[in-house]
Amino acid sequence: MLAKSLAVSLLGLTATAIEVEADISSQLPNFVLVGLPDASLSESTARVRAAVVNSGFAWPARRVTVNLSPASVPKQGSAFDLAIAMAVLAANGSVRSDAMADCVLIGELTLDGSVRAVNGILPMVKAARDLGAARVMVSRESLAEASLIAGIHVVSVENLKQAVGWFNMTLVDEGTENICVGRIKGVTADAIAIFDAPDLADVIGQDLAVNSLLVAAAGAHHMMMVGTPGAGKTMLAERLPGLLPDLSVEAALETAAVASIAGRSVFGSDSASLDRRPKFEAPHHSSSMAAIVGGGLRTPKPGAISLAHNGVLFLDEAPEFQTPVLDSLRQPLESSEIRLHRAAGTAVFPARFQLVLAANPCPCGKAFAIEGCKCTAISRARYAQKLSGPLLDRIDIRLVVQPVSALKQKMVREGEVTPALTTAMARSMVAEARLAASTRLKKTPWNTNSQVSANYLRGPLKLPGQATRALDIALNRGRMSMRGYDRCLRLAWTLADLAGRNSPIADDVAQAVLLRGNDNPLGVQ
Numbered sequence: 001m002l003a004k005s006l007a008v009s010l011l012g013l014t015a016t017a018i019e020v021e022a023d024i025s026s027q028l029p030n031f032v033l034v035g036l037p038d039a040s041l042s043e044s045t046a047r048v049r050a051a052v053v054n055s056g057f058a059w060p061a062r063r064v065t066v067n068l069s070p071a072s073v074p075k076q077g078s079a080f081d082l083a084i085a086m087a088v089l090a091a092n093g094s095v096r097s098d099a100m101a102d103c104v105l106i107g108e109l110t111l112d113g114s115v116r117a118v119n120g121i122l123p124m125v126k127a128a129r130d131l132g133a134a135r136v137m138v139s140r141e142s143l144a145e146a147s148l149i150a151g152i153h154v155v156s157v158e159n160l161k162q163a164v165g166w167f168n169m170t171l172v173d174e175g176t177e178n179i180c181v182g183r184i185k186g187v188t189a190d191a192i193a194i195f196d197a198p199d200l201a202d203v204i205g206q207d208l209a210v211n212s213l214l215v216a217a218a219g220a221h222h223m224m225m226v227g228t229p230g231a232g233k234t235m236l237a238e239r240l241p242g243l244l245p246d247l248s249v250e251a252a253l254e255t256a257a258v259a260s261i262a263g264r265s266v267f268g269s270d271s272a273s274l275d276r277r278p279k280f281e282a283p284h285h286s287s288s289m290a291a292i293v294g295g296g297l298r299t300p301k302p303g304a305i306s307l308a309h310n311g312v313l314f315l316d317e318a319p320e321f322q323t324p325v326l327d328s329l330r331q332p333l334e335s336s337e338i339r340l341h342r343a344a345g346t347a348v349f350p351a352r353f354q355l356v357l358a359a360n361p362c363p364c365g366k367a368f369a370i371e372g373c374k375c376t377a378i379s380r381a382r383y384a385q386k387l388s389g390p391l392l393d394r395i396d397i398r399l400v401v402q403p404v405s406a407l408k409q410k411m412v413r414e415g416e417v418t419p420a421l422t423t424a425m426a427r428s429m430v431a432e433a434r435l436a437a438s439t440r441l442k443k444t445p446w447n448t449n450s451q452v453s454a455n456y457l458r459g460p461l462k463l464p465g466q467a468t469r470a471l472d473i474a475l476n477r478g479r480m481s482m483r484g485y486d487r488c489l490r491l492a493w494t495l496a497d498l499a500g501r502n503s504p505i506a507d508d509v510a511q512a513v514l515l516r517g518n519d520n521p522l523g524v525q
């Protein structure tokens with residue numbers, strides 16, 4: 001007897017349809033799994049056999065061969081258990097094989113026959129739909145996540161017995177049928193988002209820093225902050241995601257797919273609809289390469305740069321990160337994705353993040369302080385060199401964050417200084433500026449000013465000489481590099497967008513020069 005079921009394999013976010021074939025032959029009893037299964041998949045033979053028997057079905061007293069094809073596609077993990085068990089049960093005549101023809105089966109089995117959730121439900125269900133399946137069967141725990149994908153029927157079951165019952169159409173009698181027509185829940189244009197994110201209004205007496213953050217959000221510019229410990233760098237960085245607009249459904253699904261593979265929640269603050277807020281990832285400087293860029297021996301897992309996809313990646317104490325980790329950021333900054341090469345194949349994860357770096361001015365952190373720094377020239381130089389030119393080249397905004405003085409703190413307490421901006425105000429300014437930029441860039445591959453190429457800046461977006469006069473002089477006198485020049489132009493466009501101007505004026509360019517800061521932000525010669 002030969003029977004088939006369908007499953008989906010994921011490598012990175014690349015999905016492949018897997019056909020699970022079970023054959024029962026007249027040879028001596030045995031259970032063989034073929035088709036490049038890795039070690040974790042081989043363990044599923046034991047789980048599947050126990051689950052079938054403990055669910056009250058007979059295990060064939062003959063040779064059972066299960067083939068997963070195409071064999072060339074790497075297959076990992078426990079998500080194939082349900083499909084393997086159902087193929088065997090179909091070959092055995094316990095379940096109607098024809099009924100399973102258009103249904104992808106995803107789930108791990110426990111020894112007692114329960115169907116368990118697996119990581120990566122969201123991208124697997126999406127893949128099942130894109131591959132043309134009409135239905136997908138998942139565990140009860142995975143129902144809500146699977147239902148976020150529109151255009152495919154989701155059937156959820158608690159155990160193997162219910163799965164068999166559903167295909168044999170006996171499940172209705174037991175009253176446990178649960179079909180959900182997938183849809184994106186809770187996505188309405190005028191929904192009022194509730195944020196538990198920290199507010200910009202908490203930042204007082206840091207007007208330059210707040211303004212820089214606003215510009216970074218409006219133009220999606222990468223940013224670096226240098227300042228003594230306690231100057232408020234982390235406080236500022238944490239507030240950047242709140243200034244960013246909601247993600248489009250498409251972008252939110254990409255980010256959620258990465259979260260799903262990592263075993264994280266894909267739901268927003270209401271715990272029911274797709275999370276459309278940009279993520280904030282802040283890995284510690286001692287984090288491993290795998291934790292930051294992704295990796296793992298068998299199944300490549302996404303790292304912080306992919307979990308931050310369409311959001312903010314914050315590296316506090318950036319010079320303390322391992323040099324290879326910092327160097328590895330260059331590829332994703334260039335191509336918005338990370339390719340992880342493993343023996344099993346190459347996993348590709350998306351990684352389009354807004355980078356925020358923070359650094360102390362020197363290893364002891366006191367270079368700006370009155371009592372002075374005790375670091376040696378060599379240790380300061382080594383510290384500064386950790387942030388290499390190619391990485392800094394991508395950072396449009398370099399900001400020096402000064403601690404708020406005692407006098408200013410006193411004025412704040414006495415109500416003489418009020419916050420410059422609230423997060424809500426800033427977010428609406430950012431939304432308007434982004435709309436202006438995306439309208440201007442409509443016929444280009446870009447949406448935000450930070451993405452615009454140098455050729456386009458100096459071609460179709462060329463500014464009149466009177467606007468760029470200060471920049472031109474600096475360039476001609478060798479006080480500014482061509483790259484620095486282009487970064488100033490990108491910032492000037494964002495400043496004009498925030499001010500509601502059609503095109504930057506000399507004032508915007510002058511402010512851009514200030515925001516761009518020093519080519520050598522740690523100040524070591």
Ligand SMILES: [Zn+2]
Binds near residue numbers: 367
């Ligand atoms: Zn120092």
